[in-house]
Amino acid sequence: MFKTYKATRQALDSKQVSCKDLVKYYLKNINDRNGELNAFLEVYDQEALQRAEAIDQKIAAGTAGKLAGLVVGIKDVLCYQDHSLQCASKILDNFKSQFNGTAVQRLLDADAIIIGRQNCDEFAMGSTTENSAFGVTRNAADTNRVPGGSSGGSAVAVQAEMCLASLGSDTGGSVRQPAAFCGLVGLKPTYSRISRYGLVAYASSFDCIGIFAHHVEDTALLLEVIAGYDEFDSTVSKEPVTAYSQNLQLKHTPKVCYIKETVENEGLSEEVKKATLQKINDLKAKGIAVEAVDFPLLKYILPTYYILTTAEASTNLSRYDGVRYGYRSPNTTDLVSLYKKTRSEGFGEEVKRRIMLGTFVLSASYYDAYFTKAQRVRRLIKEKTQEIFKQYDFIIMPVAPSVAPKIGEFSGNPLEMYLADIFSVQANVVGIPAIAVPNGTDQQGLPIGIQVMADYFQEEKMMAFAATLM
Ligand code: GLN
Numbered sequence: 001m002f003k004t005y006k007a008t009r010q011a012l013d014s015k016q017v018s019c020k021d022l023v024k025y026y027l028k029n030i031n032d033r034n035g036e037l038n039a040f041l042e043v044y045d046q047e048a049l050q051r052a053e054a055i056d057q058k059i060a061a062g063t064a065g066k067l068a069g070l071v072v073g074i075k076d077v078l079c080y081q082d083h084s085l086q087c088a089s090k091i092l093d094n095f096k097s098q099f100n101g102t103a104v105q106r107l108l109d110a111d112a113i114i115i116g117r118q119n120c121d122e123f124a125m126g127s128t129t130e131n132s133a134f135g136v137t138r139n140a141a142d143t144n145r146v147p148g149g150s151s152g153g154s155a156v157a158v159q160a161e162m163c164l165a166s167l168g169s170d171t172g173g174s175v176r177q178p179a180a181f182c183g184l185v186g187l188k189p190t191y192s193r194i195s196r197y198g199l200v201a202y203a204s205s206f207d208c209i210g211i212f213a214h215h216v217e218d219t220a221l222l223l224e225v226i227a228g229y230d231e232f233d234s235t236v237s238k239e240p241v242t243a244y245s246q247n248l249q250l251k252h253t254p255k256v257c258y259i260k261e262t263v264e265n266e267g268l269s270e271e272v273k274k275a276t277l278q279k280i281n282d283l284k285a286k287g288i289a290v291e292a293v294d295f296p297l298l299k300y301i302l303p304t305y306y307i308l309t310t311a312e313a314s315t316n317l318s319r320y321d322g323v324r325y326g327y328r329s330p331n332t333t334d335l336v337s338l339y340k341k342t343r344s345e346g347f348g349e350e351v352k353r354r355i356m357l358g359t360f361v362l363s364a365s366y367y368d369a370y371f372t373k374a375q376r377v378r379r380l381i382k383e384k385t386q387e388i389f390k391q392y393d394f395i396i397m398p399v400a401p402s403v404a405p406k407i408g409e410f411s412g413n414p415l416e417m418y419l420a421d422i423f424s425v426q427a428n429v430v431g432i433p434a435i436a437v438p439n440g441t442d443q444q445g446l447p448i449g450i451q452v453m454a455d456y457f458q459e460e461k462m463m464a465f466a467a468t469l470m
Contacts (some may be wrong), residue, residue, distance in 0.1 A: 001025050001161060003214040005070050005221055008164065012059055012069050019052035019059070019069040019113065026071050026115055030162045038137045039147075039156040041076055042084060043116040051113050058111065065111030067225060072107060073163040075154045076117045077124055078209070079198035080104050087200050088132035089122045091346030092326035101198015102233065103167060103209050103226040110225050115163050119153030122348045123317065124169050124202045126150045127177060127417050128410060131350040136407055139181060141446055145404040148178030151210070155182040158212045165222060166212040171202050172305055173399070173424025175210030176436035180399035180449025183438050185466070187211045187219040190457050191431035192237040194223075195230035201316040203309035204235075206428040216437065216467040220244035223459065239457050250464045254393040256283060256290045261298040262397040262423055269402040271442040276398050279439055279450055279469065290396070293388060297381050298422075304381065305425040306418055307361050307374035313351075314358025320346065353414065378429055385430045389455035394465055397423050399436045399449035423451065433459045435466045 001022070002008040011017045027045055034040050048071070058064040074080060077087050079097035086092040100108065107114065121131040129137040129152025137152040139145040140160040147156045151168030155178035158166050168175045170188035179186025188210045199209055209226070211219045221244070228241040262268070263276055283290050322328040322342030329341035347355070361370035388395060400420055410417040427434035432453055439450035450469060454462035 002164070005067070005164060005218050008069060019055045020049060022069055022071055023048045023052040023113060023115065026161065026163050029160060030116070033140070033160055034162065036138060036143060037140060037156050037160055038119055038135055039153040039160065039162060040073065040116040041086070041088070041119050041134055041153070044083070044114060048113050048115045055111050055113065065109065067107065067110035067112040067221070070112040070165065071115050071163045072112050073116050073118045073154060073157045073166045074104065074114060075120050075151050075166065075168045077120065077169050077200040078104055078167060079200075080114060080117070083117065085117075085200070086133075086326075087123045088120050088134055089347065089351070090133045090327055091320045091342070095326040097198075099198065102195035102230045104198060106226045107167075118151070118157055118166060120168070121150035121152070122351050123200070123313070124150040124171055124174055125313070125350050125354055127173070127420050128405070129153060129178075130407065130411070131348055133348060138407070139404050141183065142404070142444070145406055145446070146181070148181035148400070148404060150174040151212070152178050154212055155179055155184060155186070158182070158184055158214065164213070165218055168210050168212060169199055169202070170208050170210035170428065171206045171309060172428050173421050175212060176434060176449070176451060177400050177421070177424050179212055179436045180438075181404035181447060183441075183447035185213050185216050185219050185438070186436040187223065187463070188427060188434050189223060189227065189459055190237070190433045191428070192235050193239075193433070193457070193459065194227045195233040195236045197230055197232035203312035204316060205312060206305075206309055208428070216435070216463050216470065217245055217248060219435070220248060220463050237457070242460055244460050244463060247460050248464045248467050250461065250468065253288060254461075254465055255391065256288055256394045256396055257293045257388065257392040258290065258396050259295040259298060260292045261295055265401065265422065267401045267419060267422065268398065272398050272400070272402060272448055275439050275448045276450060279396070291392070293392075295384065295388075297384055300377055301381055301426050301429055302418065302422055304374045304377045305421070305429055306357070307370050308378060310354045310358035311362050311371050312358070314355045314362060317351065317355055322346070350414065381426070382430045385426065385432065386455070393454065394462065395453045397451050397453075399423060399451045403442050403446040403448060427453050432456055433462055435462055437466050437469050439469070
C-alpha cells in the first residue's frame with residue numbers, strides 16, 4: 001500500500017481506493033500480526049470503518065479535510081474522548097478519557113481516521129517497551145528484538161503497515177529512538193510547539209508529542225495540522241505554524257556540525273559509528289561543510305535528564321492515588337493503606353523506581369544537591385547548545401548507540417537502559433527540535449538511524465535537511 005499521505009490522497013481523489021479499502025487493509029495487517037507484535041492494545045475497528053464511510057462521502061462531495069483518510073494510531077498516553085486510556089499501566093484500569101487532547105482533536109477535525117491505541121512503556125518511562133503492563137512489543141524487523149521505547153507500539157504499527165502514521169510522545173527520545181530501531185522517521189518538535197493538553201504528563205518541562213511516518217513529508221504535514229496555539233495549554237507557543245509540508249526545500253547550503261564526543265563515545269557500536277561517519281562523508285562529498293565541535297558537557301546531559309525527569313514524574317504521578325482514577329486496591333483498611341496498596345499494586349517496577357528517585361532528589365535534605373544543581377546544569381547545557389547554533393544550522397549525531405537490542409538484554413539493569421538515551425536526551429533538556437531518519441542497516445539488516453537537531457522553532461529547515469539524508 002501507499003507509504004505517504006500524498007500518494008494515498010491521490011489514490012483517494014482519483015477513486016482508485018476508498019477510505020474503507022484503506023481501513024480494511026490496515027485492519028487485515030493488524031489481524032494478521034498484532035497477536036505476535038503487540039503494537040496495539042486496542043483496535044477501533046468498527047468505529048474506523050464507520051468513519052471511513054463518512055469520510056468517503058465527504059471526499060465525493062469535495063468537502064474532505066486536509067488529512068482525509070489518513071489512518072493513524074495513537075500512543076496510550078493521549079486522550080481520545082470516551083476511549084480507554086491506560087498509559088500501559090494497571091493503575092489506570094477501566095479509565096476512559098473524558099475529552100479529546102488537542103492534537104487528537106485536530107487530527108479528527110482534519111478527517112484523519114484513528115485506528116487504535118498503541119502499547120508503550122508504562123507512563124512512557126523506558127527505552128524498550130518492555131515496561132508495559134500488557135507485555136512487550138516486538139520489532140517487526142526481528143521479532144526477538146525490542147522496537148525501542150517508550151513509543152514502541154506506535155513505531156511498530158507504522159513499520160508493519162498497521163497504519164500510515166502514529167502519534168507518540170518524546171520526553172527523552174521516545175519517538176526518535178524507536179523510529180531509528182524500526183527504520184522510520186520520528187519527529188520531536190520544539191518544546192511547546194504542540195499543545196500538551198490531553199497528553200498524560202510524565203515530565204512536564206520535557207514532554208512533547210511526536211510523530212512517526214515513513215517519510216519526512218508526512219511528519220511535516222501532521223505537524224502543521226496539530227501544532228500551534230491552544231487555549232488549554234498555558235505553555236504552548238504562539239509562534240506561527242508554517243506550511244511545513246510545502247516548504248521542504250532547503251533555501252541555502254547549510255552549515256552542519258557533529259559533536260566530537262558523540263562519534264568518539266566508547267559506548268557507540270562499530271556499525272552505528274561507521275554509518276554515521278559514512279553519512280558525514282557523503283554530505284562533505286556533496287559540498288556541505290560538516291565540522292566537528294567539542295561539547296564536553298555531553299556526559300552531564302544524561303544525569304541532568306534523569307534527575308529532573310524523575311523529580312517531575314514523582315510530582316505528576318502523585319495524582320494516581322486510588323481515589324481519583326482507575327485502579328483501587330481491594331485490600332485496603334483505611335486511607336493510608338488505600339494509597340499505599342493501590343500505588344504498590346498498580347504501578348510497575350520502573351515507574352516505582354522513578355517515583356522513589358524523584359522523591360529523593362526533591363527531599364528537603366537533597367533538594368539543593370540534586371534538583372537545584374541539575375536545573376543549573378540544564379541552563380548551562382541550553383546555553384552551550386545555543387552557542388553552536390550561532391555558527392551552524394544543524395547538529396547531526398546518531399540516535400542511539402546501537403541497533404535494537406534483544407528482548408531482555410537490559411533486564412535487571414536499568415542503568416544500562418538509561419545509558420542508551422545518551423544521544424536523544426539533549427534535544428529535550430534544551431527544548432529544541434530533533435528528527436530521526438533512517439540511515440541504512442547493519443550487516444544483519446537491522447535499521448540504524450541518524451538524528452538532526454536544529455535551533456528553537458527551526459522545524460521547517462530541519463525537516464528540509466532531514467529529507468535530503470534519506
Ligand atoms: N528512555 C527515556 C526515559 O525512559 C525517554 C522516555 C521518553 O521519551 N518518554 O525516560
